[in-house]
Amino acid sequence: MQIPLQTYRPVLLKFQSLIALLILCVAIGLLSDKFFTVANGWNVLRQISVNVCISVGMTLVVLTAGIDLSVGSVLALSGAIAAGLLRNGIELPANNLYIGFTVFGAIVAGLLTGSVLGGFNGWAITRFNLPPFVATLAMLTIARGLTMLWTEGFPITGLGDSFTFLGTGWFLGIPLPVWISGGIVLVVVLLMDQTRFGRYVYAIGGSESAARLSGVNINRIKMLVYTIAGGLAAVGGLLVTSRLDSAQPNAGTSYELDSIAAVVIGGTSLSGGRGSILGTVQGAVIIGVLNNGLVLLNVSPFWQQVVKGIVILLAVIIDKSSSRND
Amino acid sequence: MLIAENITKRFAGVTALENVCLEFQAGKVNAVIGENGAGKSTLMKILSGVYPDYEGRILFKGQPVRFASPREAQDGGIAIIHQELNLIPYLSITENIFLGRELTTQWGMLDRKAMRLRTQQLLDRLKLTVSPETLVAELKVGQQQVVEIAKALLIDSEVIIMDEPTSAISESEVEVLFSIIADLKKANKTIVYISHKLDELFKMADRFVVLRDGKSIESGDMRGMTHDDIIRKMVGRSVHAIRRKVGSELVKPLLTVKNLCLKHPVRTQENLLKNISFQVGRGEIVGIFGLMGAGRTELLETLFGLHPKRTSSTIELNGQKIKVNKPADAIEAGLALVPEDRKKDGLVLGLDVRTNISLTNLRSLEQGGFLNKTKETALAKKYVADLKIKTSSEKQTARNLSGGNQQKIVLSKWLATNPKLLMLDEPTRGIDVNAKNEIYKLILQLADEGMGILVVSSELPEILAISDRILVMSEGCLTSELSVDASEDEILKAAIPQTL
Numbered sequence: 174m175q176i177p178l179q180t181y182r183p184v185l186l187k188f189q190s191l192i193a194l195l196i197l198c199v200a201i202g203l204l205s206d207k208f209f210t211v212a213n214g215w216n217v218l219r220q221i222s223v224n225v226c227i228s229v230g231m232t233l234v235v236l237t238a239g240i241d242l243s244v245g246s247v248l249a250l251s252g253a254i255a256a257g258l259l260r261n262g263i264e265l266p267a268n269n270l271y272i273g274f275t276v277f278g279a280i281v282a283g284l285l286t287g288s289v290l291g292g293f294n295g296w297a298i299t300r301f302n303l304p305p306f307v308a309t310l311a312m313l314t315i316a317r318g319l320t321m322l323w324t325e326g327f328p329i330t331g332l333g334d335s336f337t338f339l340g341t342g343w344f345l346g347i348p349l350p351v352w353i354s355g356g357i358v359l360v361v362v363l364l365m366d367q368t369r370f371g372r373y374v375y376a377i378g379g380s381e382s383a384a385r386l387s388g389v390n391i392n393r394i395k396m397l398v399y400t401i402a403g404g405l406a407a408v409g410g411l412l413v414t415s416r417l418d419s420a421q422p423n424a425g426t427s428y429e430l431d432s433i434a435a436v437v438i439g440g441t442s443l444s445g446g447r448g449s450i451l452g453t454v455q456g457a458v459i460i461g462v463l464n465n466g467l468v469l470l471n472v473s474p475f476w477q478q479v480v481k482g483i484v485i486l487l488a489v490i491i492d493k494s495s496s497r498n499d
Numbered sequence: 500m501l502i503a504e505n506i507t508k509r510f511a512g513v514t515a516l517e518n519v520c521l522e523f524q525a526g527k528v529n530a531v532i533g534e535n536g537a538g539k540s541t542l543m544k545i546l547s548g549v550y551p552d553y554e555g556r557i558l559f560k561g562q563p564v565r566f567a568s569p570r571e572a573q574d575g576g577i578a579i580i581h582q583e584l585n586l587i588p589y590l591s592i593t594e595n596i597f598l599g600r601e602l603t604t605q606w607g608m609l610d611r612k613a614m615r616l617r618t619q620q621l622l623d624r625l626k627l628t629v630s631p632e633t634l635v636a637e638l639k640v641g642q643q644q645v646v647e648i649a650k651a652l653l654i655d656s657e658v659i660i661m662d663e664p665t666s667a668i669s670e671s672e673v674e675v676l677f678s679i680i681a682d683l684k685k686a687n688k689t690i691v692y693i694s695h696k697l698d699e700l701f702k703m704a705d706r707f708v709v710l711r712d713g714k715s716i717e718s719g720d721m722r723g724m725t726h727d728d729i730i731r732k733m734v735g736r737s738v739h740a741i742r743r744k745v746g747s748e749l750v751k752p753l754l755t756v757k758n759l760c761l762k763h764p765v766r767t768q769e770n771l772l773k774n775i776s777f778q779v780g781r782g783e784i785v786g787i788f789g790l791m792g793a794g795r796t797e798l799l800e801t802l803f804g805l806h807p808k809r810t811s812s813t814i815e816l817n818g819q820k821i822k823v824n825k826p827a828d829a830i831e832a833g834l835a836l837v838p839e840d841r842k843k844d845g846l847v848l849g850l851d852v853r854t855n856i857s858l859t860n861l862r863s864l865e866q867g868g869f870l871n872k873t874k875e876t877a878l879a880k881k882y883v884a885d886l887k888i889k890t891s892s893e894k895q896t897a898r899n900l901s902g903g904n905q906q907k908i909v910l911s912k913w914l915a916t917n918p919k920l921l922m923l924d925e926p927t928r929g930i931d932v933n934a935k936n937e938i939y940k941l942i943l944q945l946a947d948e949g950m951g952i953l954v955v956s957s958e959l960p961e962i963l964a965i966s967d968r969i970l971v972m973s974e975g976c977l978t979s980e981l982s983v984d985a986s987e988d989e990i991l992k993a994a995i996p997q998t999l
Contacts, residue, residue, distance in 0.1 A: 363869075367869045367870055367872075368865075368868060368869060368870060369861040369862065369865060369870065372854065372857075372858065372861055372870070373861075375847070375850060375854070376847050376850065376854075376858055379847035379848065379849045379850055380843060380844070380846070380847045380848065382843055382844045383843065383844050383845060383846055383847050383858075384847065384858070385805075385826060386803070386805075386826055386836060386838060386844050386845075387826070387830075387858045387859045387912070388825075388826045388827040388829075388830040388831075388859060389827075389858075390825070390827060446847065446849045446850070447849055
């Protein structure tokens with residue numbers, strides 16, 4: 174019996190990235206016997222969780238037809254601030270003052286750092302009507318510079334077991350970073366699907382003028398979106414810092430590219446208004462599995478980059494050709 | 500001159516054209532008539548080479564042709580002038596006309612002199628008295644259209660297709676266009692003319708073809724046809740023109756605007772709107788007429804809080820002073836605005852019908868911070884049924900609906916806010932006769948229920964058909980207030996700028 178293409182085509186389109194992921198897994202599994210092991214599975218998921226956090230925030234930004242190039246630098250500064258405060262506290266010799274930080278305090282400070290930097294992006298974009306590309310490009314170098322100043326160019330290490338537990342610990346048999354990124358995905362999916370905020374994000378990306386006329390406070394929503402993106406980059410920064418037990422001054426370099434890739438592979442349109450968080454998660458998993466597979470197969474790092482680029486191209490081409498028939 | 504035989508075109512399962520047969524004759528104005536979605540634009544895209552992929556065949560000057568691209572069609576002698584003009588704003592008229600066909604000297608350099616000379620000849624022929632060096636951005640829409648026609652003449656097109664050429668130009672520019680068309684006719688060109696405006700067709704067209712649901716229904720001579728004949732062929736049944744009984748009872752004032760001014764965004768000492776004062780009563784339909792640039796759209800935008808930094812005015816609603824600094828304030832106060840450009844400002848085209856309808860009203864659909872989707876769907880279903888929106892379901896993407904149904908979605912999303920005053924900017928632009936009448940009926944019904952209505956339109960018949968009272972604007976001033984018995988002459992006289 175032959176099923177005509179028309180009948181299963183919509184199903185194929187809906188699950189195209191899942192199908193791609195499945196094919197990828199089977200292919201790597203056939204080539205390497207280390208791929209389908211429990212240890213490797215958790216390893217992949219843990220590696221992915223940082224990119225998932227950043228990419229979820231990036232998805233919100235891209236849905237409003239914006240872009241955030243600063244996430245990598247914001248990640249680095251947030252991690253470094255948390256690590257620095259935890260390790261050294263704040264010393265003000267002039268006033269003979271010393272403020273120490275608990276792990277919790279340091280984490281809050283890290284998250285605040287990211288949110289404030291993200292909020293600054295949003296403010297610059299809405300207040301001065303700057304293109305997001307330019308505003309966040311500026312923040313990319315500002316935050317990187319601040320990281321260098323704060324760390325004086327050296328890694329901050331020796332952060333203690335209770336802090337490193339965040340990135341390396343397990344809970345109910347699942348790595349903690351997976352819990353954290355999974356929780357974030359769940360919350361943001363609810364936010365996007367079930368609340369006014371989510372609707373407004375899609376509406377702004379689809380047509381900013383129509384959203385404005387409908388009474389949507391465009392600037393406030395955009396401020397929120399960039400603040401969330403910064404905050405989620407900070408979560409990524411805390412995870413990275415904690416896993417390595419070290420805040421590296423050059424942490425997160427070019428992470429914005431991986432997260433934009435995850436967003437795009439996940440089917441979110443760079444012109445805004447169309448896409449989903451779950452799509453982005455799939456995109457991040459595809460990139461993670463690909464990275465892991467190429468390492469397992471002993472492909473040279475140089476070739477890995479080439480392959481990744483080709484995958485991004487293919488994903489966008491497939492997405493374009495399928496959405497044209499909508 | 501141009502004959503189409505059994506043209507069929509399908510898009511992903513949808514048949515847009517089915518066995519369309521028609522003939523366009525040289526030296527005549529051939530009108531293509533049909534409701535939105537009847538297949539007019541698809542047909543034009545096939546004739547002009549945009550869709551090379553179709554069934555059937557086209558005979559041009561007796562020879563079968565199949566154009567693979569717009570460029571091929573142009574070289575063959577078929578030019579199309581789109582509703583949205585295809586000119587590059589910051590190039591001069593000459594550069595636009597010769598774009599892609601530049602003349603060069605023997606050294607391979609641009610031959611500016613020859614191009615300017617040729618452009619001048621074309622502009623003279625079309626009686627456009629501007630320099631060929633003028634940037635297109637500085638021209639009025641009507642003048643830009645003339646440039647498009649010049650472009651078609653440059654390549655010596657035998658067939659010129661015009662898609663809704665009068666939809667964006669003022670009455671005086673329409674006269675210029677019509678005299679150009681008459682000249683082209685004398686030069687034995689084949690004019691294919693697409694328009695919703697029947698009056699124009701009776702004035703200009705020699706022959707007509709009616710398309711309905713992708714099929715060619717009938718063609719023939721325009722002479723001897725009446726309005727009703729044509730409308731019946733378009734919709735397949737006859738429609739009654741509607742006219743409201745003017746209420747004699749006193750209307751209670753709903754909206755009072757006093758001394759509204761709007762500054763020019765750049766030249767701040769200049770006012771775009773000057774000391775405008777008027778009232779709209781409860782249950783009253785006030786029509787605002789004016790030519791292009793009279794400030795009608797700006798007036799509605801200002802009332803809706805889109806230009807808070809450049810405005811000064813006193814606005815009262817139901818006797819209470821209101822302060823509108825942003826659209827959210829306006830909505831809160833009970834105003835609604837159906838904007839002129841529904842695809843850009845009225846709707847989020849990529850979202851579905853339901854989401855578009857609820858967008859103005861999400862706060863009331865919230866429960867404990869989450870949206871109640873059952874309520875949302877019920878809201879959308881109610882309006883889809885009430886306004887007879889033709890859609891496969893409320894989950895259909897707005898982009899896929901016809902213009903009339905899109906406009907009904909825009910109306911729905913505003914009615915869902917329970918406005919006291921509904922402002923409509925060109926509510927039936929680009930909408931077919933049938934949907935137009937439905938929208939008129941709805942407007943009358945809303946007024947009967949006590950809503951105040953402010954309609955801006957550049958179509959006089961529309962203003963005369965539905966208004967209780969007519970305000971006329973010219974160059975940012977309110978020049979006249981007339982009753983609905985006013986003659987068209989009176990209204991036009993008030994609308995024409997005096998400072999010419």
